[in-house]
Amino acid sequence: MSLASEQSSVPMDDRGLAYGDGLFETVLVRDGTPLLWDEHMARLARGCQVLGIPLPARDALDCLPERAGPGLRVLKLILTRGSGGRGYLPPASSSPRLRWQAMAFSPQPSRWRDGVRVRHCRLRLGIQPLLAGLKHLNRLENVLARNEWSAPDLAEGLLCNSDGWLVEATCMNLFWLREGQLETPRLDDSGVAGTLRAALLERLPVSEVMATPDVLAGAEAVWLANSIQGVWPVAQLDDAGGTRLANWTIGRAHRHLQAAAHDLLDYPVDFPE
Template identity: 70%
Template sequence: MTRSLSDTPIAADDRGLAYGDGLFETVLVRDGEPQLWPQHMARLARGCRALGIPMPAAAELDGLPGQAGAGLMVLKLIVTRGSGGRGYLPPSPAEPRLLWQLSRFAPQVERWEAGVRVRHCRLQLGIQPALAGLKHLNRLENVLARSEWDDPEVAEGLLCDSQGSLVEATCMNLFWQRRGRLETPRLDGSGVAGTLRAALMERLPITEVVAGPEVLAEAEAVWLGNSLQGLWPVIRLDTADGAMQRCWTLAGLRRDIQREAHELLGYPAEFGH
């Protein structure tokens, strides 16, 4: 099931289509109730301020999740600067476009319990503090990184920036436990500051750090997470060439971070031993 406000094609001169000049959010909606809605709206507002795009009216946005009806859905929101301007010069004032879509969703629940295999990516993320943390429409780096593998046994790829610091996975944030402490990469140069990440950092003592991939050799446990899938424990890490680099066991895995994540999203919080 897919529904959208727009029954007509997107204008060819829309700046989101032409330049990636816009932002998007993907929101988990359960029986018409959006999960992590305050975090999604806060990130969208930050992005609009950073790009100088007027934020859509709250009344317009707040009414969209309720159109989902029963069951689990994903609401995708896209805000572009609209049309106009001359080349890269944006129009002033801008007349932004809001596009939205509702689609059925089912999380990959087997990965909550069994864990996942991931690999390093060759692609390095560019550093641009002005865009760091935002979920903007220009995601070509992530597209290229995700195209590096087609093995269905590999769930995700880890990305470093051009200075060699860990940032994220292609569509998930990265967490690990080192010396009993929960850590996550600092995202002040690149990457997407996920809404689940933000909510977890409000609940748990998670420290932002700048570290290269070698830090994972010291980690007692590693997780990937986002606001749709919840949190996956990592059980195997491969090099970009597919060679096994590190494994982790699920025995004795610290599950509190996973329980917190799943409570935030309305998923089962009790699993594993």
């Protein structure tokens, strides 16, 4: 196992660089303590199992958050299969490379409090059940989707798969409240199973459903969530052309899911109306 910090270079024949043959995790760290660490490690382990990459020793991973530095930080881990193989054929015995980087982070409290404007994306995610849920390095679909808008007041874009089912936002998971029931898209065929999503599914009665985009217009509340940003209530939803489809007044209905998530991340949970 090759372990190095952000200063270490990656050789041209690294399979992660050449083919996206690897995995990554982005972890919120507060004064050396990682949030949702077990969920991140579980997802990394599942990704290693699916891709056939040896999982790093847990003690080699557990020591990294305390090296991230003081204050609120984002620790990024990148694990590639390493070098070797012939073309797409992986080597018979992999020597993975683990790289890490820690960066200072400041969340955006106004988005927690006031909510965000989001839009639907034109891009459709491909269907590949074997890779669904993993945070693998090949994220070109997300890059192309995020390139669809540049307006600073648009916070995120929502993605469907090629069959038309809602999946996620470009870098966040999606939740909504419909007829009093919390729901989130199933991720059997596409998308990333976020660690905050996993923790919320364990703690709250959230149903995983297959739904088309029109479900959102009739929802009582809509949220975006991930383990770095926390939970953003959605105040306005636009179509891919910029036409408003729905809007919500951010209030008590939005705070239950947000409070449960922010308690896990040690973020504020009280936003007076």
